[in-house]
Amino acid sequence: MKTNFPRSLQTAIIALVAVGLVALALSGYFNPVSSWFTRLTVEAQTWISTRYLAVVDFLTEPRDVATLRQRNTDLEAEVAQLQAQVIDLQQKVTETNILSALVDFARANPNYSYKAAAVIGRDPSPFLSYVIINIGSDQGILPGMPVVTDKGLVGRVDAVIAGAARVQLVTDSASAVNVKLQSSDTEAMLIGSVTGDLSLDMISQDATVTVGDVVLTSGLGGSYPPNLLVGQVISVRKLATELFQQASIQPSVDFNQLSFLMVITNFAPVDITPLVATPGP
Numbered sequence: 049m050k051t052n053f054p055r056s057l058q059t060a061i062i063a064l065v066a067v068g069l070v071a072l073a074l075s076g077y078f079n080p081v082s083s084w085f086t087r088l089t090v091e092a093q094t095w096i097s098t099r100y101l102a103v104v105d106f107l108t109e110p111r112d113v114a115t116l117r118q119r120n121t122d123l124e125a126e127v128a129q130l131q132a133q134v135i136d137l138q139q140k141v142t143e144t145n146i147l148s149a150l151v152d153f154a155r156a157n158p159n160y161s162y163k164a165a166a167v168i169g170r171d172p173s174p175f176l177s178y179v180i181i182n183i184g185s186d187q188g189i190l191p192g193m194p195v196v197t198d199k200g201l202v203g204r205v206d207a208v209i210a211g212a213a214r215v216q217l218v219t220d221s222a223s224a225v226n227v228k229l230q231s232s233d234t235e236a237m238l239i240g241s242v243t244g245d246l247s248l249d250m251i252s253q254d255a256t257v258t259v260g261d262v263v264l265t266s267g268l269g270g271s272y273p274p275n276l277l278v279g280q281v282i283s284v285r286k287l288a289t290e291l292f293q294q295a296s297i298q299p300s301v302d303f304n305q306l307s308f309l310m311v312i313t314n315f316a317p318v319d320i321t322p323l324v325a326t327p328g329p
Contacts, residue, residue, distance in 0.1 A: 152198065154310065160273070161314040163187060167306050168212070175242055177203075177220035179306055184212045192271070192317035195309050200277035200300035201225070201265060202309055204317070213311075218278070219244045219303055226268040227278055229261045235268065236295075238278060244303065246279065251293035257284045263297055270318030 154162045169180035183189055185208045195202040195215050203223065206216040218225055223240040227248070234255040236248040251257060261281040267274030279299040286293045 160312045162310040163189065163313055165213075165309050165311060167309065171214075175221065177217040177223070177240065177244060177303070178206065179215050179217065179309075181213050181215060181309060181311075182211070183311070184208050184210050186210045188313055189213045189311055194272050194276070194312045194315055194317075196276060196312065197301055197306070197309055199302070200279070201272070202301055202303075202306070204271065205311065215309070217303055219246060219299070225272060225278070226266045227263050228266040229255070229257060229281070230264050231258075231261050232256055235266055236263075238263065238297065246297040246299055248281070248295040248297060249292060251295065253286070253291070253293060255293065257281060257286075257293055257295055259283065272317075273312065273315050 154160075163183060165181035165183045167179045168182045171178035171180075181195075189205060189208050191205050191208055193205045195204055201218060203215050203217040203220070205213050207214040216223060217240070218238060219240045221240050221242045223238075225238040226235065227238045228235050232255060234251060234257065237250040239247050239249050241247065248257075248263070259281055263278040263280065265272045265274055265276040265278060277300050279297045279301075281295045282298045283296040284293060285295065
C-alpha cells in the first residue's frame with residue numbers, strides 16, 4: 049500500500065540531508081574522496097590533452113616541415129645574395145682605394161702625364177712576365193712607355209694594338225733596368241728572372257751597399273725616367289774574387305696583385321744602343 053509523505057516533510061528531510069552533507073564536508077570527511085576524484089579528473093584531462101596534441105602534431109607536422117624547408121631555402125638564397133653584395137662592395141671599395149692612390153701619386157708627380165689602365169690579362173707562360181692592359185694605340189699608348197703604380201715601377205709597354213697593350217714587367221727574365229742606390233748614388237743594373245725575383249748586378253766593389261737601401265731608376269740608358277721607386281735591398285753578396293757585388297731586391301710593387309696601372313705618356317724612350325761602343329773582334 050502506497051504511503052504518501054507530506055510535501056513539507058520531504059522538503060525538511062532533503063534540507064536535513066543537505067545540511068548534513070555540508071557539515072560532513074566542512075568537517076573533512078569527504079577530503080579523501082574529493083582528492084581522489086580531483087586527481088582522477090586531472091589525470092583524465094592530461095591524458096586527453098596529450099593525445100589531442102599528439103594527433104594535432106601528427107596532422108600538422110608535414111605541413112610545418114614543408115614550410116620550414118621552404119623558409120630555409122629562402123634564407124639560404126637571401127644569405128647567398130647578401131654575400132655576393134658584400135663581395136661586390138668590398139671589390140668596389142678596393143678598386144676605389146687603388147684609384148685614389150693612383151690619383152694621389154699623379155698629383156705628387158706632376159712632371160708626367162698619365163693614363164690609367166686596368167689589367168685584363170696575363171701571359172700564360174711561366175717563363176715570361178707580361179700583363180695585358182685595356183688601353184692601346186687608340187688612347188695614344190706607344191711601345192716603350194713606362195708603366196707604374198702608386199707603389200713604384202712596374203715595367204714598360206712592349207707591344208700595342210688599337211684597344212690594348214702588353215706590358216713587360218721588370219721581373220721578366222729579359223728585363224734590365226738601370227738603377228741607383230738612393231743612399232750612395234751607386235749605379236747598378238736591375239735584373240729580372242724566371243722565378244720573378246729581382247736582383248742587382250754590376251755594383252762596384254768599392255760601393256757600400258747595406259740591407260734596406262732604397263733602389264730608384266737612374267734614368268741612364270734612356271728607357272725609364274729617373275727616380276722611380278723600385279724597391280729595397282734585402283741581401284748583399286760580395287766576394288773578393290768577383291768584379292762586382294750583387295744584391296737581392298724586395299720590389300715595392302706586389303706583381304701578383306696588379307689590377308690598375310698608370311702609363312706615363314709624356315716620356316719618350318731613347319734608344320742609345322747605336323751610341324754604345326762595343327768591343328772589337
